Amino acid sequence: MDIDPRRLLVLQAVAEAGTLAGAARLLGHTPSAVSQQLNRLEREVGTELAERGAGRRGQVELTAAGLVLARAGKALDETLTEAERQLAAVTGQVQGPVTIGAGPGKMLQLAAETVGELARTRPELEPRVVETEAGPGLADLRLGALDVLILADDRQTPLAVPPGCRAKIFLADEYRIAVPDDWETPATAAELTGRPWITAPPDSPQGRCFARFAAEHGVVPSVEHRAAHPFSLPGLVRNRLGAVLTARFLSDGFQNATVTDIPVTGQYLLRVMYRPTPAADAAMRAVHATMLQIGERDVATGEHPRDIPVLRMKDPSEEGGLEIQKIPVSGENGLRRG
Template sequence: MLDIPRLRVLRAVVATSSIRASAAALGYTPSAVSQQLATLQRETGLRLFERSGRGIEPTAAGRILAAEADTLFEAFGRVERVVGDLRAGRVGSLSIGYFSSAGSALLAPAVAALRAEFPELRLDLLLTEYTQGEPDVDIFVEESGAEHPGAVRVHRLAEDPYVAVVRADDPLAGLPEVPLADLAERHWVDNDLHEGTCRQVLLNACAQAGFSPGFVVETHDYRTAMSFVATGIGLTVVPALAIGQLPDGLTTVALVSPTPVRRLSVAVKESVARHPAVRRTVELLEELVSGTRTGRRPGGATQAGELHARPERFGADRR
């Protein structure tokens, strides 16, 4: 295999027609340049230069080899630029896993910012509730007793309290907060497709309050559940992050004694943890979570609660 630095010397000598000038340009001594050329001639078995007066002149073979080397070094230049871009996070791909209620509240604004800052970065978004795989960055809900798979760094994003969603004419609508046990005799609208971590957080809190929710309607997502609440069938209990824009005629009430809380975290693969776009993704998620607040809702009244941001690193679990 030809030696790349020697080809670089060949190109310089062909371009300058001078060993001394080439040595100055490359930072070598003239004798080192001569030695490199002699070695290259032995490696190729070609006569690349010949004497011309007090200097040297490239042969036809030397010129052809130097011209071909130009193409090689153009390719190397492109590779070096790609390496620089990768270090700066400008190209390549990044996969981000998320769960449903993180999509609009966290993922959409984070992706918009990433596209603006890293326009050549391809983003692959994976709804981890329905797809397999281990994304580079994974937004997830901690599950007690379970560990996130793989070699990852885990950052706590927030504690996300649950709130009751009720009609604006409900007797609870004017209250700043309500003990969870006061909902024991109410009709509930279920809102979780899977009996996963988010639902278990709620059921555990209800058990602590001494009852099991009386579900009269089973729906598979928060938005549909809230539309049923609007009909007067019952109430639903939803993490604050999942509220978004409440339908007209609904409001939220904070829950206490106890307050159901799910813990949101982001796991980053160790192999990509230093990538600028990955670091920026974590920063954006922390900024979005810490800035997420729910204000007064139409019809009444109450604050839905707030996300308590805790951007610290710790060992956590996967949903």
């Protein structure tokens, strides 16, 4: 049996994406070209490998033989990726396109400034920035449409790292509760029930932390205003719409608000997930360097009155005893380094 290994990679892409169109996007081909390669592979092995249109929306289901060869394709892909990494280590050459996904606001700004860092330090790379939410971003990372994903997370309920990918924590900060400055400053969580709140989407880090906090202390808002993104908060807080739970560094810039000393369990994280390729690894390191530069700049200009905890530390995916979430598609000026 003479199998073209390139067609095994096509089959693996079909298995990953679940549709011919999805596989075509991953491979940079047309759906018809993917279909032709699949047909040729079936002729090479003399058996059916996939059932087209087996599900809705053009889904493809692999046969038992197809699953066997798809696993071989995945092993081949992993071997080639590792060979690429080792070659880059030997030659010092990393080149080609790399796609960085990030959420809106400051994360997208971080991704954009990382492009400048890469232009300076890795001019042989061709970076591209894509704005995306966590759910679609994780799916695109798994499928290879993204090489690097910058996302916010919650340490107590971290998002699952896609299979075959890696993750680093670059920022870990405490949560704080801020209230309008015309309220009497509350000393306990119980004083915040029956009051208006500015909340966040349930699947966001702040939303997950608020649900945990509310359950622990029996806090029920009288009304919920909702900010889809944490960087939308300053305007709502400035107008004294209610109490808010957010990362400590984000509360630094609030106006017309008092940051309380009420304890909140958990930590807000900024995580960078990436595929195990030399280009993605280089981009991940550039994200970290850019974060340090932004942090130093923000402290120097007074945008942040306290140090920003930019770190490189063990990721929740490497720790036991944490609830991994699966979602649908202090001090002196200066920067703390880890």
